[in-house]
Amino acid sequence: MKRRNFIKASAIASTSAIVPQFLKGVKATNIERSRQGKNLVVIQFSGGNDGLNTIIPYQNDLYYKNRPSLGIKANEVLKVSENLGFNPAMESLRSLYDEGLMSIINSVGYPNPDRSHFRSMDIWHTASDSNEYLSTGWLGRYLDSNCSGCQSPHHALEVDDTLSLSLKGIAKSGFAMSNPNQLKRISDNKFLKSITHHHEHEHEENVEYLYKTLVDTQASANYLYQKSKVHKTKVKYPKGAFGNDLKQIAELMTADADIKIYYANLGGFDTHVGQKNKQARLLKTYSDAMSVFVKDLKNNGLLDDTLIMTFSEFGRRVQQNASGGTDHGTANNVFLMGGNLKKKGFYNSAPDLKKLDKGDLIYQMDFRKIYATILEDWLDASPTQILGKRFEKIII
Amino acid sequence: MNTQQRLQHLYWRAGFGMSPKGWSSKKKHSTQKAIDELFKNAHQASKRKVVKNGNGIESSEMGMSSKADKKEKRKQNKIRVGAHNTDWIMRMGNPDESALLEKMTLFWHGHFACTTKIPEWARKQLNTIRQHALGNFRELVLAIAKDGSMIRFLNNQQNKKRKPNENFAREVMELFTIGRGNYSEKDVKEAARAFTGWSSNLKGDFVFKKRQHDFGQKIFFEKKGKWDGDDIIDMILEKRETSEFIARKVYRFFVNEKIDEQNVKYLAQIFYDSKYDIEKMMRAIFESKWFFEEKNVGVKIKSPVELLAGMIRTFEVDFKNTAALIFIEKALGQVLFDPPNVAGWAGGKSWIDNSTLMLRLNLANVLFQNSDLNIKIKEELEAQKRNKRKRNVQASVNFTPFYNLFKRENEKLLLDKMGGFVLQTKGKLNESTFEDFVIKNNKEDLVKTMCLRMMSLPEYQLM
Structure with missing residues (x-):
């Protein structure tokens, strides 16, 4: 087995004086580049958002019959089409809809739906069939696919401390960071710096992989920290974690950071009990933050190059339960936002409440068609290779 | 490779590394003696050990309780499954427990991946696996097929003659025994029929529901007969592909993620010829020459549980607040009794x-x-x-046994000697990496800070 040859140098003496070849190489690929082409932002609603009380079929008697107390009264609904309207908590999204910056796809799901949170989220993350188990995410496989720019470790950034399965590949994964200052503090650890400085590239594969990940993390932490200082937004985002996450994304994007994909989460949608207020609060958080975010991107000329997709692992049962809530369901709506949408407003017809499968909506569109379109049209990748089979594209 | 390196490699792969005390008592052992002792301890352990309850009486099914009761029960169940989880990790990390048995159990726990939310059932499944972990694979598969948690997890309680549910039958073949590409969709359907009526009661015990079972003729692997579940498993095990599938997975877990087909074939042959005797196959690994080849040493990325159990074993870590332990598992991506899905943890990179x-x-x-x-x-x-x-981790560490190993060591040799014990990778450590980061006031501080720094090296992530 090979022996390490260390550069004889004091550990702290050298931030710039002696930079090993290996570290230099990684830095060079990152820092020079900046944003190119289109951006994707994925927003995940965790817990299963009730799509029927988000986009409300206010002309449908079956809706009110199934939801005698939970149904949102027609006169409260924010009507945006002749039969569908927004939850009243989504007031701030209305202007986006009116300006044609939003597209709503109804009844998105997959065959043989699974009603377990974990499994269904797994399926959305990995883009597998419901009886297939994959350990990589659809965006992780995109990163693995030799895509242009993918060599950068922060090509796909999740605004969180830990990384979602969606962003995990085999050779490459996305990058998790909730706060650039904190990440910088952690990676500025002097000892970790010392070991990467003293490390030379002649190791067993896994040792090398760990060092590579460490060096990448240090380099990315620096890069993201610097980029986060370039542009401070002038608009005011709503207080709270979700607003902060979107602000973070907007600032990095405006600073032309070399990040193609952003990923953010909003949780708490598992409304079995007392749904009305809980969901209203969440939808308001979402809508208020999104409307500021979209305007911010627009003001900075970024919206035409950006696509924002919002999804949840499943929708909820058509019929309300006895606790003023709803139980786990199947198909759900997916929101797309951006300045360049080809099909604005409602993408397809309202969900069919007559033809149900055990009380649940039957999906009209496989979510992987949306993925396939995003992969090919927004990320210049090969959807068939990444998704494992061919899915028809839709119009985005 | 010297004896110390061989022993350490053995103990990391067949267990969770060596404790300082274990090292003092075993360092003169031959590899063969150490192997024999590992198996001997495993036999003794499997006979006497039963996992104790989390705390107090265990709840099982929800029954006819009110919503609030159910919520409270779910919460309690979660805490108790968590207690089984941490109890198990602490056992893996306990130098007085059989390392090999716990390691084997961990392997099968990942192989027969199953999410369990009921504490009593979790304990039952774990004990079932532990009982057969080094026994016969046929017995193990059968016991798992009759395990309440697994039956629920793969919906076999819904597998009935009039409306078969294929989930269990499919995973038995795809993930648990023979692997993809060795059976047809027709085989899945027919196997599902054979497992109809294999259900469990509210305690998680196996129940054969005669009225739901399909006693009719089935065609499986092109053979006609009135097959039941046992027959299906036997017919799957008759195929050599099954021994190869399992041997490959065992090799990946115990030897190297990079497969050496020749070695796998050798193991599969032993496994098959011994009628699926797990112990025989495991012995064949540890007694082989290639197990100790340099390309197989210090090259596996420890799983989060292996990493934690290893630290606990070396430093007698005790968690005052076991929730912190689960928190770490979650943050690192491996929570016992809660694998990502039936395919288990992907492992490696x-x-x-x-x-x-x-x-x-x-x-x-x-x-x-x-x-x-x-x-x-x-x-x-x-x-x-x-x-x-933020999560405060209140842990206590007993550093003394480790310090005792090195307190008489010459300071100049300390880095090498300690590196040889703490790290499995073979690169030589350079003093300049460490010199500004250790406290040299006295020997104990030096040993302690140097050890901490070593454990912060990427190399410590490997075994």
């Missing part, structure tokens, strides 16, 4: 991303210095609120 690596490199500091884990883990999908960001 997939454990590593920027977030998990930074936490891994910082873990020794956290445990030794009682510092906060300043990280927010993803909320549970059912959770209503965001998780709080």
Whole structure:
């Protein structure tokens, strides 16, 4: 087995004086580049958002019959089409809809739906069939696919401390960071710096992989920290974690950071009990933050190059339960936002409440068609290779 | 490779590394003696050990309780499954327990991956696996096919003559025994019929529901007969592909992620010829020459559980607040009794991303210095609120046995000697990496800080 040859140098003496070849190489690929082409932002609603009380079929008697107390009264609904309207908590999204910056796809799901949170989220993350188990995410496989720019470790950034399965590949994964200052503090650890400085590239594969990940993390932490200082937004985002996450994304994007994909989460949608207020609060958080975010991107000329997709692992049962809530369901709506949408407003017809499968909506569109379109049209990748089979594209 | 290196390799792969005490008593053993002792301890352990309850009486099914009761029960169940989880990790990390048996059990726990929410059932399944972990694979598969948690997890209680559910039958073949490509969709359908009526009662015990069972003729692997579940398993085991599938997975877990087909074939042959005797196959690994070849040493990325159990074993770590232990498991991506799905943990490089690596490199500091884990883990999908960001890890460490190993060591040799014990990788450590980061006031501080630094090296993530 090979022996390490260390550069004889004091550990702290050298931030710039002696930079090993290996570290230099990684830095060079990152820092020079900046944003190119289109951006994707994925927003995940965790817990299963009730799509029927988000986009409300206010002309449908079956809706009110199934939801005698939970149904949102027609006169409260924010009507945006002749039969569908927004939850009243989504007031701030209305202007986006009116300006044609939003597209709503109804009844998105997959065959043989699974009603377990974990499994269904797994399926959305990995883009597998419901009886297939994959350990990589659809965006992780995109990163693995030799895509242009993918060599950068922060090509796909999740605004969180830990990384979602969606962003995990085999050779490459996305990058998790909730706060650039904190990440910088952690990676500025002097000892970790010392070991990467003293490390030379002649190791067993896994040792090398760990060092590579460490060096990448240090380099990315620096890069993201610097980029986060370039542009401070002038608009005011709503207080709270979700607003902060979107602000973070907007600032990095405006600073032309070399990040193609952003990923953010909003949780708490598992409304079995007392749904009305809980969901209203969440939808308001979402809508208020999104409307500021979209305007911010627009003001900075970024919206035409950006696509924002919002999804949840499943929708909820058509019929309300006895606790003023709803139980786990199947198909759900997916929101797309951006300045360049080809099909604005409602993408397809309202969900069919007559033809149900055990009380649940039957999906009209496989979510992987949306993925396939995003992969090919927004990320210049090969959807068939990444998704494992061919899915028809839709119009985005 | 010297004897120390051989023993350490053996103990990391067949267990969770060596404790300082174990090292003092075993360092003169031959490899063969150490192997024999590992198996001997495993036999003794499997006879006497039963996992104790989490705390107090265990609840099982929800029954006819009110909503609030159910919620409270779910909460209690979660805590108790968590107690089984931490109890098990502490056992893996306990130098007085059989390392090999726990390691084998961990392997099968990942192989027969199953999420269990009822504490009593979790314990039952774990004991079932532990009982057969080094026994006969046929017995093990059968016991799992009759395990309440697995039956629920793969919906076999819904597998009835009039409406078969194929989930269990499919996974038995795809993931548990023979692997993809060795059976047809027709075989899945017919096997599902053979497992109809294999159900469980409210205690999680196996129940054969005669009226739901399909006693009719089935065609499986092109053979006609009135097959039941046992027959199906026998017919699957008759195929050599099954022994190869399992041997390959065992090789990946115990030897190297990079498969050497010749070695796998050798193991599969032994496994098959011994009628699926797990112990025979495991012995064949540890007694082989190639097991100790340099290309197989220090090249496996420890799973989060292996990493934690290893630290616990070496430093007698005790968690005052076991919730912190589960918190770390979650942040690192491996929670016992809660695999990502029926395919289990993918392992290898997939454990590593920027977030998990930074936490891994910082873990020794956290445990030794009682510092906060300043990280927010993803909320549970059912959770209503965001998780709080900080988690204080109150752990105590007994550093004395480790210090005793090195207190008489010449300071100049300390780095090499200690590196040889703490790290499995073979690169030579250079003093300049460490010199500004160790405290030299006295020997104990030096040993301690040097050890902490070693555990913060990427190399410590490997075994």
